[in-house]
Amino acid sequence: MxxxxxxxxxxxxxxxxxxxxxxxxxxxxxxxxxxxxxxxxxxxxxxxxxxxxxxxxxxxxxxxxxxxxxxxxxxxxxxxxxxxxxxxxxxxxxxxxxxxxxxxxxxxxxxxxxxxxxxxxxxxxxxxxxxxxxxxxxxxxxxxxxxxxxxxxxxxxxxxxxxxxxxxxxxxxxxxxxxxxxxxxxxxxxxxxxxxxxxxxxxxxxxxxxxxRQGSIVRSSFNRKKLELLLMTDKMAAFVKKTYPDLANAALRRQVYARFSTLNQILNDPQADAASEQEKILGFLKKNRRAVLADPLTPKRDRIAYKMLSFGLPFYKFAWKIYEQFKIR
The missing domain is CATH 3.90.550.10 (Spore Coat Polysaccharide Biosynthesis Protein SpsA; Chain A)
Structure with a gap:
């Protein structure tokens, strides 16, 4: 054998x-x-x-x-x-x-x-x-x-x-x-x-x-190292778009997901000092909103996030917190 x-x-x-x-x-x-x-x-x-x-x-x-x-x-x-x-x-x-x-x-x-x-x-x-x-x-x-x-x-x-x-x-x-x-x-x-x-x-x-769990890299409070999610995601997206041009929409969706994830961390940490990064994230999300929502493969999660964001940041912050709590019950 x-x-x-x-x-x-x-x-x-x-x-x-x-x-x-x-x-x-x-x-x-x-x-x-x-x-x-x-x-x-x-x-x-x-x-x-x-x-x-x-x-x-x-x-x-x-x-x-x-x-x-x-x-x-x-x-x-x-x-x-x-x-x-x-x-x-x-x-x-x-x-x-x-x-x-x-x-x-x-x-x-x-x-x-x-x-x-x-x-x-x-x-x-x-x-x-x-x-x-x-x-x-x-x-x-x-x-x-x-x-x-x-x-x-x-x-x-x-x-x-x-x-x-x-x-x-x-x-x-x-x-x-x-x-x-x-x-x-x-x-x-x-x-x-x-x-x-x-x-x-x-x-x-x-x-x-x-x-x-609380205290893990993903769940811990915001710090500027967390912005490396955007760096790593953008590097990945650039490779995908260059190597497989027909996957450009897929790569863009992942970039949008990374922005929403980072935005959530910033908004939910009262000690976060990331005003300029927040503005850059919001600018990216706004710029690519139409393309992402027009993609039939964009997940429901992203569509909900964009809808919440359309009512302004205070509403988005409140609504997303409720969404997250409901998800883990």
Whole structure:
């Protein structure tokens, strides 16, 4: 019987003591056994580093590494350098995965006779505050071109920008590195992975549990580093528009989404000092309103946001807050 290939699971760790054991337990219990689990402690100041060493001491598949704080991208890139597996997958240390997470992704590649170099699955959003679970998948399994994945990613149609919930051939990550020193590094890399793939094996079952909590990068209060979402999105959009001109509308929609997301952060943080950036965002949204709303693939979320904004910023701020609260009940 042919031995299954080694799969490297790379987990950057930084000050996630309350969540780390749940994450590592879910990884240790994977039904796919031929794995190496690389834990990169990125200069944690809590007990995360001790937990990493504890798990490494008891499981020979686990390799623990400690480094001075270099950020998420640096930790992932160093994990890639250490990894020896034929395939790589990333998991964030405050999330967790289903027992068949790795087996499911590998199975997608196997069903496609390993023609695809990348497999993806869906996320299960877990709202820490309410305990609510939101399944982002539909159970479908399909092989798409890299270009089709880019289009779906831009419109948020099942395909996500995230670095996790993917299993990629080693050679992909030899060509694509995470940009160090920036937030939203997944937006800067996932589109490159898709562009390198003729086909992608997609399974839209939720095998990755994405925990939405206060204090995470996405949910924390506004600071100017958050503006890097626009930088990364615009860089991605420029590539898509140049490489696939027929996807220009899709790329523009993603740029609009990034503006609404950043605007929400600014408006909901009373300490935010971003008046000039807010004006630039509003100018971009106004300039592209007609084109985005004329696109039949523009999601309902964006149409609602534009409608709210048409009544002015105070109404938009109030109405969007209600919308967000209703969404996570």
């Amino acid at each position: 042919q031995k299954l290939p080694l799969i490297s699971i790379i987990i950057p760790v930084y000050n996630v003591e309350p969540f780390l054991r749940k994450c590592l337990d879910s990884v240790e219990s994977q039904t796919y056994k031929n794995t190496e689990i690389i834990l990169v402690d990125d200069g944690s100041t809590d007990h995360s580093g001790k937990i990493v060493d504890e798990y490494a001491a008891r499981d020979p598949r686990i390799k623990s590494f400690h480094q001075a704080n270099g950020g998420l991208s640096n930790a992932r890139n160093n994990g890639i350098k250490i990894a020896t597996g034929k395939y790589l997958t990333f998991i964030d240390s405050d999330d967790y995965v289903a027992k068949d997470y790795v087996a499911y992704l590998f199975g997608l590649l196997k069903k496609d006779n390993f023609k695809a170099k990348l497999a993806i699955c869906s996320l299960m959003n877990v709202f820490e505050k309410t305990g609510k679970h939101l399944d982002n998948g539909n159970g479908q399994e399909i092989v798409l071109t890299g270009k089709e994945c880019l289009k779906k990613m831009c419109y948020q149609q099942l395909v996500d920008t995230c670095a996790y919930a993917k299993l990629g051939a080693r050679e992909l990550y030899d060509q694509v590195k995470f940009p160090e020193g920036y937030l939203f590094e997944d937006i800067a890399t996932t589109y490159q992975l898709f562009a390198l793939c003729d086909t992608v094996a997609c399974g839209f079952s939720a095998k990755y549990y994405y925990v939405i």
